[in-house]
Amino acid sequence: ELKVEQNPLFLSMQEGKNYTIYCNYSTTSDRLYWYRQDPGKSLESLFVLLSNGAVKQEGRLMASLDTKARLSTLHITAAVHDLSATYFCAVDMHKKLVFGQGTRLTINP
Amino acid sequence: DAGVTQSPTHLIKTRGQQVTLRCSPKSGHDTVSWYQQALGQGPQFIFQYYEEEERQRGNFPDRFSGHQFPNYSSELNVNALLLGDSALYLCASSLVSGRETQYFGPGTRLLVL
Numbered sequence: 708e709l710k711v712e713q714n715p716l717f718l719s720m721q722e723g724k725n726y727t728i729y730c731n732y733s734t735t736s737d738r739l740y741w742y743r744q745d746p747g748k749s750l751e752s753l754f755v756l757l758s759n760g761a762v763k764q765e766g767r768l769m770a771s772l773d774t775k776a777r778l779s780t781l782h783i784t785a786a787v788h789d790l791s792a793t794y795f796c797a798v799d800m801h802k803k804l805v806f807g808q809g810t811r812l813t814i815n816p
Numbered sequence: 817d818a819g820v821t822q823s824p825t826h827l828i829k830t831r832g833q834q835v836t837l838r839c840s841p842k843s844g845h846d847t848v849s850w851y852q853q854a855l856g857q858g859p860q861f862i863f864q865y866y867e868e869e870e871r872q873r874g875n876f877p878d879r880f881s882g883h884q885f886p887n888y889s890s891e892l893n894v895n896a897l898l899l900g901d902s903a904l905y906l907c908a909s910s911l912v913s914g915r916e917t918q919y920f921g922p923g924t925r926l927l928v929l
Contacts, residue, residue: 740917749906750859750920757915795858802847802910803872804918806858 709734711798713807720786720814728810730779730796738799739779741770743792744809750795754781786814818843820909820921828927829897837892837924841909847871848890849918850882851906859906865890866912894926902928 710733720726730739738757742750754763756772756779763770767790769782779796791814797804821840829835841848847866851859861874865884884890888909894901904925908918 738915742920749922752917752919755915755917797858801872802849802864802912802918803861803874804849804851804859804908805861809858 709736709798709800709805711796711805711807713794713796713810716808716810718810718812720783720812722787722814722816723785725785726783728781728783728794728796728812730781730807732777732779732796732798732805734798734800735774735777736798736800737774739772740797740799740804741779741781742795742797744795745792753794783812788814788816790814820907820919822905822907822921822924824924825922826925826927828929830929831897831899833897833928834893834895835897835926837894837905837907837926838889839892839907839909839921840889841907842919845909845911845919846888847910847912848884848888849908849910850890850892851908851920852876853904853906853923855903862892897928899928902926 741753754770759774761772767784772779793809797806849864850862853859863873868884879895881893904923906923907921910918
């Protein structure tokens with residue numbers, strides 16, 4: 708059974724700092740997604756990573772995928788308050804998404 | 817281009833009742849998946865429909881059933897509601913042959929009293 712683990716689960720940062728969220732998974736897959744969820748809202752797609760070594764960047768967020776290590780990272784650069792949310796990674800198993808527990812990110816002024 | 821839509825947005829039921837949730841996929845998508853998200857947890861896969869058939873199912877009891885219509889819209893039915901069924905129910909659509917992500921609807925928040 709595929710297991711997806713994120714760490715940390717809670718992260719409190721100061722504005723302007725850098726940090727990385729890690730997503731480890733237990734079974735081979737070449738598709739991994741990152742989503743953002745604001746309180747009480749649905750999931751917003753951030754990145755689609757489809758191959759080993761894939762790197763995607765959007766603004767202050769950058770995601771990467773290492774399929775050999777079964778690891779994806781979401782790096783936040785110079786954090787701003789608007790990035791406060793819960794971030795989920797999800798591994799695609801034949802169109803069935805298996806989610807991590809989520810990382811609740813709080814960015815303080 | 818309308819995204820994924822779901823109805824109703826909120827629902828309150830009592831234990832033992834039955835509920836039906838509805839989902840319309842993003843234009844051009846042919847596959848609908850349903851997820852349950854309990855408070856503070858990641859979404860859990862319930863099942864997936866393609867060509868009006870259930871193609872995959874997660875670890876949910878038979879009380880959870882679904883349907884997909886010829887226009888690709890879908891329903892999720894839950895019978896004999898339990899307090900533990902209280903959650904946000906998310907519908908996601910995609911193309912069976914595509915490599916893009918699944919797009920999620922706004923969700924239906926179900927409260928069972």
